[in-house]
Amino acid sequence: MEPTAVVLRRDPFADVQELLSRMTGLIQPAVETEADRPWVPVAEIDENDQSYIVRLELPGISPEEVDVSIRDRELCVSGEVREEREERSHALRVRFGRFHYHTSLPSDVDADNVRASMNDGVLALVIPKAQRAQSHHIKITQTESTDEQSQVKGAQRGT
Template sequence: MTLPVRRRPSAMVRPGTALGARWDPFAQIDDLYDRMDQLIQSAFGGPVEGMWAPLADLRETDEAYVAEIDLPGVKKDDIDVEMNDRELIVTGEIKERETTGRVHRRMRRAGRFEHRVILPGEVDPEQVSATLSEGVLTVTVPKAERARPRHVEVKAGP
């Protein structure tokens, strides 16, 4: 049994365009990224329309949860950090820079952003701290005293 072979157009011609038109793979990648982002946000819940979520890491130490959020070019006055029970909410805005001349490609995001994460254990919301350094916002959320691991000394028996 033979399978049909699908013929592809020339690698340099984008499907659906006139012959000779240049194919821009970066435009297709950007479009794919935007579609995947919309799909994930609609499936799992995400920022409201018009907002985007910055890249972030969440790690846990014995004493705290630490969120590191990439916010290059954002000023500290444009960031808001809130704790609501165990949910960490970071919102703000990256203002679009004014440019002179012709813009050929705009890859950096601008506009309102929101990062939300529910922390896996009990926290002490009164002791939360946040620092912005070299484009990375580090939010440290201490664990509640009763949620921290305790060392139990083993004693010799009689």
Template sequence: MTLPIRHRPGSLLERGFHWPESMAAEFEDLFDRMNRFMESASIAPAMTGATAWAPLADIHETDEAYHVECDVPGMRREDIDVEVGEHELCISGELKACEREGVVRRRGRPTGRFEYRTLLPTDVRAEDVTATLNEGVLTVTIPKAQVAKPRHIEIQG
């Protein structure tokens, strides 16, 4: 089986491609998006760096907002980081393993660094995003931007 190759650092123009700058910028953006997609979809788990696991999450949409519900049982809000960037939501943190006596015979719950990423549509109000943690479920609410509605304009004399 062939695995996808991750895009190397450095712009296409720096590596000797002789394309117009706007075309190179579009390809750079495409490569960056594909890298983020592969990491979030766990297509290339060995390429994700220090991230050990991704929590389970549901995304649903209402007329007013997008809602992301992410399972982070046993986590404190201080140990979770929520960032909204350009067209992307990133939830990350670290779940520390409990110290126990004796020998661990079976480990089924994930521990260590985690990261959940998802792409956002362009019509959101990133400055109004809220996050709440309740009974091990992190809920991130991402309000939609108001769409300009057509209205009749009266022509003045």
């Protein structure tokens, strides 16, 4: 069985937010250290007829370290990666500490039936679309019997 590759795109809004945060840090003195500042995972959002699919890159993070919630049409994914300390290791830890991702969802989501799974460091959320009231065409037929006509007249009178 060949491994499948998952290609994730960066969230442009998260990139702009990170850039603004860095620019603000140049103007204002840093209040928090780099370790205290949350990082934003790479995210991809797709849509099909039945649902929205959100994928987040969370390499090296276990599902127990991730919290997913939807509140007021806002998807929030957060957690914390604890730094592992090894005395003899000189490995570079790219990301540790808090992480946070949030995005607004359309009004047609069914928040009660969201499914989440994690595989190879990719968190996948399937957010179903709410079923909309569908219109049905009603065929009008010619009334031929007097029984049907009396039923209609009785329904109009409330009997």
